[in-house]
Amino acid sequence: MVTIRDVAKESGFSSTTVSIVLNNAPLARYIPPVTKKRIERAAQKLGYRPNQFARSLRSKRSHTVGVMVFDMTDPYCTLVLRGIENTLYQSSYLPILTDVHNERSRFERYLEMLLDRRIEGLIVLANWLFLDINLLADLEKSSIPTAMIGCELETDSISSVIVDNEVGGYLALEHLHSLGHRKIAFIRGPKALTDSSPRWRGIRNSAKASGLELDPRLILDLPESRDPMSSFESGQKLTEELIRQKRPFTALLAFDDMSAFGAIRALTRAGVRVPEHCSVIGFDDIATSALYTPSLTTVRQPMEAMGASAVGIVVEGINGVLEKREIPACHRKVAPELVVRESTRSLL
Amino acid sequence: MVTIRDVAKESGFSSTTVSIVLNNAPLARYIPPVTKKRIERAAQKLGYRPNQFARSLRSKRSHTVGVMVFDMTDPYCTLVLRGIENTLYQSSYLPILTDVHNERSRFERYLEMLLDRRIEGLIVLANWLFLDINLLADLEKSSIPTAMIGCELETDSISSVIVDNEVGGYLALEHLHSLGHRKIAFIRGPKALTDSSPRWRGIRNSAKASGLELDPRLILDLPESRDPMSSFESGQKLTEELIRQKRPFTALLAFDDMSAFGAIRALTRAGVRVPEHCSVIGFDDIATSALYTPSLTTVRQPMEAMGASAVGIVVEGINGVLEKREIPACHRKVAPELVVRESTRSLL
DNA sequence: TCCCGAAGTTCGATTTAAATG
DNA sequence: GCATTTAAATCGAACTTCGGG
Numbered sequence: 001m002v003t004i005r006d007v008a009k010e011s012g013f014s015s016t017t018v019s020i021v022l023n024n025a026p027l028a029r030y031i032p033p034v035t036k037k038r039i040e041r042a043a044q045k046l047g048y049r050p051n052q053f054a055r056s057l058r059s060k061r062s063h064t065v066g067v068m069v070f071d072m073t074d075p076y077c078t079l080v081l082r083g084i085e086n087t088l089y090q091s092s093y094l095p096i097l098t099d100v101h102n103e104r105s106r107f108e109r110y111l112e113m114l115l116d117r118r119i120e121g122l123i124v125l126a127n128w129l130f131l132d133i134n135l136l137a138d139l140e141k142s143s144i145p146t147a148m149i150g151c152e153l154e155t156d157s158i159s160s161v162i163v164d165n166e167v168g169g170y171l172a173l174e175h176l177h178s179l180g181h182r183k184i185a186f187i188r189g190p191k192a193l194t195d196s197s198p199r200w201r202g203i204r205n206s207a208k209a210s211g212l213e214l215d216p217r218l219i220l221d222l223p224e225s226r227d228p229m230s231s232f233e234s235g236q237k238l239t240e241e242l243i244r245q246k247r248p249f250t251a252l253l254a255f256d257d258m259s260a261f262g263a264i265r266a267l268t269r270a271g272v273r274v275p276e277h278c279s280v281i282g283f284d285d286i287a288t289s290a291l292y293t294p295s296l297t298t299v300r301q302p303m304e305a306m307g308a309s310a311v312g313i314v315v316e317g318i319n320g321v322l323e324k325r326e327i328p329a330c331h332r333k334v335a336p337e338l339v340v341r342e343s344t345r346s347l348l
Numbered sequence: 349m350v351t352i353r354d355v356a357k358e359s360g361f362s363s364t365t366v367s368i369v370l371n372n373a374p375l376a377r378y379i380p381p382v383t384k385k386r387i388e389r390a391a392q393k394l395g396y397r398p399n400q401f402a403r404s405l406r407s408k409r410s411h412t413v414g415v416m417v418f419d420m421t422d423p424y425c426t427l428v429l430r431g432i433e434n435t436l437y438q439s440s441y442l443p444i445l446t447d448v449h450n451e452r453s454r455f456e457r458y459l460e461m462l463l464d465r466r467i468e469g470l471i472v473l474a475n476w477l478f479l480d481i482n483l484l485a486d487l488e489k490s491s492i493p494t495a496m497i498g499c500e501l502e503t504d505s506i507s508s509v510i511v512d513n514e515v516g517g518y519l520a521l522e523h524l525h526s527l528g529h530r531k532i533a534f535i536r537g538p539k540a541l542t543d544s545s546p547r548w549r550g551i552r553n554s555a556k557a558s559g560l561e562l563d564p565r566l567i568l569d570l571p572e573s574r575d576p577m578s579s580f581e582s583g584q585k586l587t588e589e590l591i592r593q594k595r596p597f598t599a600l601l602a603f604d605d606m607s608a609f610g611a612i613r614a615l616t617r618a619g620v621r622v623p624e625h626c627s628v629i630g631f632d633d634i635a636t637s638a639l640y641t642p643s644l645t646t647v648r649q650p651m652e653a654m655g656a657s658a659v660g661i662v663v664e665g666i667n668g669v670l671e672k673r674e675i676p677a678c679h680r681k682v683a684p685e686l687v688v689r690e691s692t693r694s695l696l
Numbered sequence: 697t698c699c700c701g702a703a704g705t706t707c708g709a710t711t712t713a714a715a716t717g
Numbered sequence: 718g719c720a721t722t723t724a725a726a727t728c729g730a731a732c733t734t735c736g737g738g
Contacts (some may be wrong), residue, residue, distance in 0.1 A: 001407075005728055014702045019731055020472045027732095034369050052464050053405040054729035062401075072433070072710050073426055073635065082421060085447050089454070096459055106437070112441055116400050144703050232639055261639045268641050287421065288636045291580055291609045293616050351708055362723045367710060375711095378720055405728050474715035 002046045011042035022050070035154070056118070065093045065121040066114035067316060068107070072099040074228040075081055075286040076127045076303070079150060082121060083307025091315050093120070102226040108260055115142060120321075121314035123307075126151035127228075144325070145317025147310040152331060159313045159329040161306050165195050168299040168336040169202025172253050172281050177210045180347035181251035181279060185218040185242050187263065189255040192224050195242055196255070199283070203253065218242065218249055225296070228258060235262025240293075242302070243270045250278060250347060257282035257289050262303055264292070275345035285339055294342035301336055309334065350394045359390035366391070368400070404466070413441045413469040413662060416455070420447040422576040423606075423634040424475045424651070428497060432471060439663050441468070450574040456686025459609075463490060468669075469662035471655075474499035489505040493665025493675070499542055500679060507661045507677040509654050513543050516549025516647040516684035519603055520629050521647070523686055525558045525576035528695035529599035529627060533566040533609065535583055535592050537603040540572050544603070547631070551601065566590065566597055576606060583610025591618045598626060598695060605630035605637050605646055612640070612691070623693035633687055642690035649684055657682070 001155050007022075008015040013035065020027045021039045028036070042048075056062050065088055069077055081097070088095050096117065098110040114122065122139070127150050139146055140157050147159040176184055186203070189196030207214055220238045222231060235254060239262065242249070252267075254260035260282030272278050274294055282289060285300035309332055320327035355370075356363040361383065368375045369387045376384070390396075404410050413436055417425055429445070436443050444465065446458040462470065470487070475498050487494055488505050495507040524532055534551070537544030555562055568586040570579060583602060587610065590597070600615075602608035608630030612622050620626050622642055630637060633648035657680055668675035 001729090004731090005729080015730080016703080016732085017701060020701090025731085027700090032700080035700085049464060051405070051729050052466065053401045053410075054707085055731080057399070057401040057405055057709095057729085058731050060707080073430060075423075075635070078421055080425070082447070085420070094444065094446075094465070097440065098429070116397065117442070118400070201717090258639070261641070265639075265641050265643075287423070288639065291606070291613075291636065293609070293613045293641065297611075321721080349708095352710095353708080363709080364711085364723055364725095365721085373710085375721095378722090380721075383721085399708050402728085403710080405708085405730095406710050408728080472704080569731095 001051070002048050003051070003112075004048070006046055007039065007043045007048050011039045012026035013039060022048075024302050032167075060118075062118040062120055063093055063118060065095050065123065065311075066117075066119035067095050067125065068110060068114075069097065069099050069125040070102050070127050071226075071228060074127050075288060076150075076228070076301075077125060079303035080125055080127075080307040083304035083309075084311055086125060086304070087308040087311035091311070093315070115144075117156075119144065120318050122146040123310045124148045124151075124315055142192045143321065145314045145321065147313045147317075149306055149310050156329050159317070159331065161309045161313070161332045161334065163301040163306070163336050164333045165198035165336075166202035166205070168283060168301075170206040171202075171336065171338045172283065172299050173203045173206040173212075174210070174278065175344065176251045176253060176279060176281060177206070177212055179251075179279065182212065183215070183218070183247075183249040183251075184212075185239075185249040185252045186214070186220070187238055187252070187254045187259050188219065188221045190222045190224045190315075191259045199255070215247070216245055217245065218263055222259060223254055231256060231258035232262040232265075232339055235259030236266045237262075239263040239266035240270070243267070243272070251344070252278060252280045253329070254280065254282050256283045257286045257296060260296055260298070260343075261288070261292065275343050281344055289339075290341070292343075297318040297341045297344040298339050299336045300339045303333055306334060349397070349399070350396050352396070354392045354394055355387065355396050358394055359387045361387060362644070364603075368612045370396075370463040378627065380493070406468075410466040410468055411441055411472065412441050412465060412467050412658075414460075414465075414467035414571035415443050415445045415471045415473065416458060417445065417447050417473045418450050418475050419574075419576060422475050423636060424498075424576070424632055424649075425473060426635065427651035428475075428655040430472055431657075433655075434652070435496055435656040435659035439659070441663070463492075468666045470494040471658050471662055472496045472499075477683075489668065493662045495661045495665075497654055497658050504677050506595045507658075507665070507679065509658045509661070509680045509682065511654070511684050511686035512681045513546035513684075514550035514650075517547040518554040518633060519684065519686045520631065520647050521551045521554040522558070523692065524599045524601060524627060524629060525554070525560055527599075527692060530560065531563070531566070531599070532560075533587075533597040533600045534562070534568065535586055535600070535602045535607050536567065536569045538570045538572045547589065547603070563595070565593070565595055570603055570607060579604060579606035580610040583607030584614045585610075587611040588618070591615070591620070599690065599692070600626060600628045602628065602630050604643060605632045605634045608644055608646070608691075609636070609640065612642075612644075623691050627692035628690055637687075638689070640691075644690040646687050647684045648687045650682055654682055 004015045004018050007018050018039050021036050100107040100111040149161045152160040152162050222234045252263050260280050274280050284294050285298045289296040289298050317327050352363045352366050355366050366387050369384050403579050448455040470492050497509050500508040560563050570582045600611050608628050620630050630644050630646040633646045637644040637646050665675050
């Protein structure tokens with residue numbers, strides 16, 4: 001490996017001067033262009049690559065941000081990660097992505113690894129269940145700026161970025177109602193998911209606002225689970241149940257896109273065509289939703305923007321730490337957006 | 349930050365002894381249990397966490413493997429990444445994942461960053477186009493064990509793991525033929541993709557073996573593109589063209605699952621039901637394929653296994669470097685598997 | 697005083713060589 | 718020679734201090 005001393009020797013200057021020139025440090029002002037040229041050419045020639053370990057050891061900086069995802073296979077992740085990656089790239093931080101598979105042991109081990117690598121910030125993508133996160137214990141004392149996406153913590157030391165579930169629920173039902181649907185079935189989220197209750201609140205508010213009455217027998221709940229795939233399967237099962245029940249409904253509002261796909265599968269198999277005989281609306285707008293047949297009407301979470309926003313918070317936090325400013329945690333709630341596609345149709 | 353010297357002071361021993369004990373180095377044999385206990389308790393008490401930068405600086409090891417993906421939003425990636433992550437986790441290497449968005453500039457910048465971080469191995473997931481990879485230039489001299497997934501290079505310094513496209517193509521057509529289909533439409537891959545030609549070769553071989561004649565007017569090609577989404581759109585467009593042409597066909601063999609989805613969308617919109625009026629088969633078995641309505645019959649690439657296999661090669665290569673053994677590059681071709689679901693149906 | 701460059705110290709852990717009883 | 722411990726050198730870069738012109 002070629003070191004700074006090799007460059008010094010090759011160029012005929014001391015390693016101090018080489019360091020100053022290559023880093024364009026303040027003192028570089030005084031160094032004549034000829035010297036700079038010579039040094040730069042020497043570095044070029046030898047293929048000098050500063051050792052980041054030495055540099056980090058000295059500077060106590062890693063230019064690294066940890067990213068923990070609870071389940072990479074959840075399609076919800078991909079676009080959020082895109083947003084994170086893009087924004088970090090612009091800030092010249094290198095993300096270190098870990099996937100904890102919703103397992104406590106992995107969570108702990110990866111957290112240790114990230115801490116060992118001296119990450120300067122942390123972004124947690126808590127996309128699916130598994131709650132009793134005692135990040136706090138290990139994190140609060142480390143004073144690493146942290147942002148969670150998709151889940152808000154009571155603590156005020158950890159920032160968060162979440163979608164406004166209540167508005168989203170409201171939009172979804174409002175859309176179905178405006179199309180003339182009155183007999184509507186609902187698949188609610190699992191109770192343990194923090195998204196579930198505000199989303200349902202928005203639905204109830206929307207119902208109240210339009211004078212719609214909700215039939216309790218058309219309201220079902222997804223079971224607890226730590227697997228995104230189960231959302232699909234449960235969506236399918238619950239819808240089959242709904243059909244067996246023979247209570248008529250002309251539209252179905254699913255908790256998320258995955259359960260909506262399950263519902264469509266069940267309906268189609270039962271000979272109920274979507275959207276001709278029954279409209280279906282989802283939530284999230286994952287990549288598959290646009291590709292589905294029929295393409296899915298849904299409430300979009302601005303996932304890339306959410307990822308970018310989390311990075312913004314964390315980078316701001318890092319700057320705060322560097323300048324010894326105290327930056328309070330912030331909690332952002334972003335607005336979702338209705339995306340109308342083929343799976344919903346007007347009764348009018 | 350608490351250093352080894354703090355632990356030394358706290359325990360009453362020198363930092364040398366502390367290091368020996370905590371690392372359980374060979375010399376630890378001579379150190380009496382009492383001393384060890386004292387040191388361990390001191391470390392515990394202070395919450396000592398060895399500085400990886402200092403350690404890496406000394407040992408010249410990073411315990412890190414770089415992973416470059418050409419496009420994270422390609423659904424093909426997710427499961428491969430799972431396989432990579434899982435296997436690296438077991439080997440105690442930390443993956444550093446970068447997404448180059450199929451952009452040359454990002455590729456180069458991220459490669460620099462990874463090299464700066466002294467990755468000990470590299471895995472490249474070349475899932476979609478963008479060929480003229482001159483990795484070689486930067487990589488061969490660095491002597492970092494490298495494995496590519498999904499794309500085989502002529503060079504023999506870089507290992508590869510690819511699916512046996514020819515077998516896959518064979519399986520796909522054989523399946524349709526065995527169901528009684530004789531008028532079959534084909535959507536081939538873009539010419540620039542290395543997967544395209546062997547896959548087509550397998551199809552032709554299968555046709556020959558069963559005495560099936562291929563109608564050139566039912567054979568279309570996906571255009572070049574560096575966006576996985578375009579595969580869907582093009583699949584849809586080409587199928588619409590096919591339908592407009594009014595040449596009858598009872599089955600369609602798509603290049604990949606995305607184009608198959610596009611085809612299904614086009615067929616469905618045209619009132620052709622899948623699989624009642626037309627069977628469709630894809631390639632890859634991405635996550636969405638099982639969720640689609642109808643669920644997609646396809647040729648599965650064992651993606652997790654491919655990821656794991658690449659890690660195996662790279663870790664083996666790292667061990668080789670450490671022991672100064674010369675490990676030749678290896679090229680693995682894994683067998684695909686037919687997955688029969690709802691989108692294909694027998695004519696018999 | 698201003699400009700230029702070098703010698704020496706520091707970061708934190710590992711390792712070699714060596715000093716004790 | 719053996720068990721036990723440690724001082725000092727090392728890794729590579731950056732910064733502080735200082736001297737010569």
